[in-house]
Amino acid sequence: MSLQTSRPQTSNPxxxxxxxxxxxxxxxxxxxxxxxxxxxxYTEDADFIGFDGTHLKGRREIASFHQMLFDKYLRGSRLVGKVRSVRFLTPDVAIMHAVGGTVMPGRSDLEPDRNSIHTIVAIKRNAEWRFTAFQNSRAQFVGRPELAQQLTEELRQLL
Structure with a gap:
């Protein structure tokens, strides 16, 4: 049995x-x-975990569910986001961390309680990148309100 040390993959710009x-x-x-x-x-077989734990499977389900949200609850909302990092695990697999925030309809500022941290897995198939997994977690920072405020300020710079 041999133990190989994993090496960070170099990224192609x-x-x-x-x-x-x-x-x-x-x-x-x-x-x-x-x-x-x-x-x-997203890939046809992607996994998408929403902020509330909803697990959507596949591009069609992701599209349908979000269209329902856009038509009913999020009509006219705006999403801002920022990629914080992309790390390649292999030349064809990468993990991306991003942050996002929502401006609700009729508002001009973010709703800090809706700020989220995103973990996304991207894969390359047939020379094309797609997302195959997405985890959306609300940024609550329990007991650390200063971190919540810092994230809100970071996202406000995108407005």
């Missing part, structure tokens, strides 16, 4: 740019209220 562009594509889909556009960056 074009691959990292493609992954970051998928995140922007998702934001743009939200901001147009378009479930299909929001889900377009």
């Amino acid at each position: 074009a691959d990292e740019a493609a992954i970051r562009a998928l995140y922007q594509q998702q934001l743009d889909g939200w901001n147009r209220g378009d479930g299909d556009a929001f889900a377009a960056p």
Whole structure:
């Protein structure tokens, strides 16, 4: 039995740019209220975990669920987000961490209670990057209100 030490993978700038562009594509889909556009960056078999624990399976389910949200609860809302890091596990698999916040309809500022941390797994198949897993966690920072405020200020810079 041999034990191999894992080495960090080096990233290709074009691959990292493609992954970051998928995140922007998702934001743009939200901001147009378009479930299909929001889900377009995902693989057909993707896993999407929403802030409330909802587990969506596959691009179609992600699109349908988000279209319902856009039509009923989030019509006219705006999502802002920022990629904090992209780390390649292999040349064809990367983990991205991002943060996001929502401006609700009729408002001009973020709803700090809706700020989230995103963990996203991207994979490259047939020379094309797609998201295959997404975990959305509300940024509550229990007992550390200064961190919640810092995140809100970071996201406000995107407005």
